[in-house]
Amino acid sequence: MAQTAMRGQPPRIFLTGASSGIGAALARHYAARGARLGLVARRRAALEELAADLPGTHHVYDVDVGDAAAVAAAGSDFIARAGLPDIVIANAGISVGTLTAEAADLPVFRRVLETNVLGMVHTFAPFVAPLAAAGRGTLAGIASVAGIRGLPGAGAYCASKAATISYLESLRVELRASGVKVVTIAPGYIDTPMTRVNAYPMPFLMAADAAARRMARVIERGSSYTVLPWQMAVVARVLRAMPNPLFDVLFMRAGRKSRGSLR
Numbered sequence: 393m394a395q396t397a398m399r400g401q402p403p404r405i406f407l408t409g410a411s412s413g414i415g416a417a418l419a420r421h422y423a424a425r426g427a428r429l430g431l432v433a434r435r436r437a438a439l440e441e442l443a444a445d446l447p448g449t450h451h452v453y454d455v456d457v458g459d460a461a462a463v464a465a466a467g468s469d470f471i472a473r474a475g476l477p478d479i480v481i482a483n484a485g486i487s488v489g490t491l492t493a494e495a496a497d498l499p500v501f502r503r504v505l506e507t508n509v510l511g512m513v514h515t516f517a518p519f520v521a522p523l524a525a526a527g528r529g530t531l532a533g534i535a536s537v538a539g540i541r542g543l544p545g546a547g548a549y550c551a552s553k554a555a556t557i558s559y560l561e562s563l564r565v566e567l568r569a570s571g572v573k574v575v576t577i578a579p580g581y582i583d584t585p586m587t588r589v590n591a592y593p594m595p596f597l598m599a600a601d602a603a604a605r606r607m608a609r610v611i612e613r614g615s616s617y618t619v620l621p622w623q624m625a626v627v628a629r630v631l632r633a634m635p636n637p638l639f640d641v642l643f644m645r646a647g648r649k650s651r652g653s654l655r
């Protein structure tokens with residue numbers, strides 16, 4: 393973190409999806425190390441409760457990442473109050489089962505893609521030009537191993553996470569000469585409210601605090617692409633290389649995320 397912080401200033405971090413799970417764990421991790429945080433999510437009460445528990449001064453934004461103007465306003469406010477961030481983490485996301493044949497799932501597809509893909513674009517947009525002008529900073533996106541292969545019953549989520557992986561790669565290459573790093577993190581199973589509802593086995597399940605520590609190290613290094621934990625990185629490599637006929641047979645009966653409505 394010392395490398396990314398401006399000399400003499402506490403590091404400044406703008407973080408979406410901070411009200412729960414991985415985001416809250418990242419907030420606790422960074423606040424314990426003196427960071428000044430911009431905490432973004434829809435549930436203001438949960439953000440305020442978190443901020444009240446954290447050491448230091450933080451800023452709370454109850455914003456839907458699907459609303460580009462609202463995220464831009466939050467970003468500008470954070471820059472005005474705290475200064476240009478050293479790290480921006482686009483972590484907000486939703487996961488729910490979807491089936492293309494079900495008409496009721498069409499708005500769910502739209503919502504998942506708006507939140508997980510456009511939400512990431514909206515989160516980075518206010519910061520790209522000022523960070524590039526300053527020649528520093530890290531933009532970190534939380535993708536998923538679910539973006540590596542398409543899993544049955546999870547078309548919206550898998551498509552959204554595959555899109556984030558490609559989007560982050562485009563951004564990384566676009567910004568390569570600017571001094572701004574772009575970090576893609578693809579977690580396996582992390583123990584959060586998102587996964588606690590899953591009724592199928594979750595190999596290599598990782599505690600959120602441990603995941604946050606690993607993510608912070610990856611962000612500090614500016615690594616371009618990391619799957620975690622390492623066991624899942626091995627699985628991800630095998631899955632990526634697996635021929636379609638074998639993948640199809642192995643995964644046609646895989647456990648499925650429940651379909652459902654979204655907030």
Ligand SMILES: NC(=O)c1ccc[n+]([C@@H]2O[C@H](COP(=O)([O-])OP(=O)(O)OC[C@H]3O[C@@H](n4cnc5c(N)ncnc54)[C@H](OP(=O)(O)O)[C@@H]3O)[C@@H](O)[C@H]2O)c1
Pocket residue numbers: 408409410411412413414415432433434435436438455456457458483484485486487507511534535536537578579580581582583584585586587
């Ligand atoms: N848990 C895992 O195993 C796992 C694995 C791979 C990737 N991921 C990814 O990691 C990220 C965090 O997931 P998590 O497991 O920590 O889930 P979580 O506990 O459900 O947290 C999701 C966070 O995103 C926020 N959020 C959702 N929709 C939002 C919106 N439209 N606008 C603003 N904030 C929104 C939620 O806050 P509000 O409800 O207050 O808005 C919450 O803070 C997600 O992108 C997820 O896809 C998780």
